[in-house]
Structure formats: structure tokens, C-alpha cells
Amino acid sequence: MSALTSLIHRLFVRPSMVFRLLIVGSTFMMVSVVEAAPKDKERWDRKYGTEEYIFGKTPIAFLKKYLHLLPKGKALDIAMGEGRNGVFLAAQGFQVTGIDISETGLSKARTLAKEQGVSIETQVVDLETTELPANTYDVIICTYYLQRNLFPQIINALKPGGMVVVETYTVDHQKYRPRFPRQFLLEPNELLHHFKDLTVLQYQLQDDGQTAYASILAAKPKPVRH
Numbered sequence: 001m002s003a004l005t006s007l008i009h010r011l012f013v014r015p016s017m018v019f020r021l022l023i024v025g026s027t028f029m030m031v032s033v034v035e036a037a038p039k040d041k042e043r044w045d046r047k048y049g050t051e052e053y054i055f056g057k058t059p060i061a062f063l064k065k066y067l068h069l070l071p072k073g074k075a076l077d078i079a080m081g082e083g084r085n086g087v088f089l090a091a092q093g094f095q096v097t098g099i100d101i102s103e104t105g106l107s108k109a110r111t112l113a114k115e116q117g118v119s120i121e122t123q124v125v126d127l128e129t130t131e132l133p134a135n136t137y138d139v140i141i142c143t144y145y146l147q148r149n150l151f152p153q154i155i156n157a158l159k160p161g162g163m164v165v166v167e168t169y170t171v172d173h174q175k176y177r178p179r180f181p182r183q184f185l186l187e188p189n190e191l192l193h194h195f196k197d198l199t200v201l202q203y204q205l206q207d208d209g210q211t212a213y214a215s216i217l218a219a220k221p222k223p224v225r226h
């Protein structure tokens with residue numbers, strides 16, 4: 001194979017590689033080859049590009065269990081994905097907005113809502129660059145998406161008396177998925193630290209033999225009137 005044919009072959013066969021090319025006259029010179037993580041949007045759109053609901057259609061057990069504690073009203077589902085939790089809340093009478101970087105995921109969430117005879121609002125948002133509006137939501141949920149700098153924003157976005165539900169994997173999950181990146185795993189009791197200024201109503205660490213995760217339900221205090 002000539003150098004050029006070989007390059008074309010690798011560009012198409014291994015699209016996750018980024019090739020830095022220098023064009024000198026009519027000659028391609030490969031300067032360096034860098035492994036690059038595909039962008040989140042492309043990666044998640046691809047994962048969700050199947051009829052199957054990869055995270056299922058039913059909500060996480062923690063949300064179902066403590067539904068009765070949540071104040072009814074406006075709910076925000078952060079990194080909604082295919083909508084298993086947000087659609088459940090909509091079916092319980094919440095006015096739900098779901099945000100996610102993947103339109104493919106959100107489209108499946110809207111389909112799930114339709115199936116259940118409810119409506120939800122969805123917005124394609126990159127959480128790494130967005131700012132949540134202050135004092136807006138009665139409930140905010142964020143499951144299996146860990147971006148630590150969102151926690152202060154979540155607190156700010158809750159109305160006084162509003163509640164947050166967060167659930168995601170802990171470091172113990174590496175027992176089952178040794179290559180899961182550590183920075184996306186919670187330390188033991190880490191959620192308690194992030195929400196220490198809220199009233200923690202429920203907190204759990206679970207290890208079911210296949211996954212290890214933490215869940216929290218916390219309420220933003222209402223201002224004290226004198």
C-alpha cells in the first residue's frame with residue numbers, strides 16, 4: 001500500500017483518530033497522530049441511535065421511592081438522555097424540562113412521553129458551557145452525569161423549598177468496571193459535601209454486586225421570616 005492509500009484507509013477505518021496534516025505543494029505529510037475522544041454529542045447521539053432504550057424506560061428506584069416528598073411544580077432533568085426519569089415525573093403531574101447534549105436522546109425522551117400520554121419540553125444544551133437560571137425549579141434531577149461545577153448552579157437554580165435528586169456511580173464501581181474514569185466517580189459521602197447547605201432528606205450508598213452508586217435527596221431551605 002502506498003503512503004497515501006494507507007493514510008486514506010486509516011482516516012476512514014479509524015475515524016476516532018485525528019490526523020494532523022501538513023500540505024506541502026501537492027504532497028501530504030503526516031506530522032503527528034493524536035488519539036482524540038470523540039465529542040460528547042457525537043458519542044451520545046451514536047449510542048442512542050438504536051430503537052432500544054439503553055437505560056430502560058423506568059425511573060431509578062430512588063426517585064420512585066421518594067416521589068411523595070417532592071414539591072409539585074416545575075422540574076428540570078439535567079442530562080435527561082432518553083427520558084426515563086423526566087417522563088416519569090411528567091406522568092406524576094410535574095411540568096418537566098429535559099436538557100441534554102444529545103438530540104437523539106431527547107427525541108427518544110419525547111417519544112417515551114408520547115407513549116405515556118404526557119408532554120415534556122426538551123432543549124439541546126451543552127452543560128459545560130451553560131448557566132442554569134436562578135430560583136426557577138421546584139425539583140432538579142441529575143442522574144448518571146457527573147460534572148461537579150454544576151452542583152452550585154443546581155442549588156442556585158432551585159426555588160427556596162425546592163429539592164434536588166442526584167444519583168451516580170461511586171469509586172466502588174471500579175470493582176465492576178475497572179476502566180471507568182475515576183474523575184467521573186463520586187468519592188464516598190462526596191454528595192453530602194456538595195449539598196451541605198441544603199437539608200439532606202435521604203442519602204444512600206448502594207452496591208448491588210453489579211454497580212455501586214450514591215443517591216441523595218436534599219431540599220433548599222426557605223428563608224426564615226422573623
Ligand SMILES: C[S@@+](CC[C@H](N)C(=O)[O-])C[C@H]1O[C@@H](n2cnc3c(N)ncnc32)[C@H](O)[C@@H]1O
Pocket residue numbers: 040044055078079080081082083084085099100101102105125126127128142143144145
Ligand atoms: C449516562 S447518560 C444518563 C442519562 C439519564 N440521566 C439517565 O440516567 O438515564 C449521560 C447523559 O449525559 C449527556 N451528556 C454528556 N455530556 C453532556 C454535556 N456536555 N452537556 C449535556 N449533556 C451531556 C449524554 O448525552 C447522556 O444523555
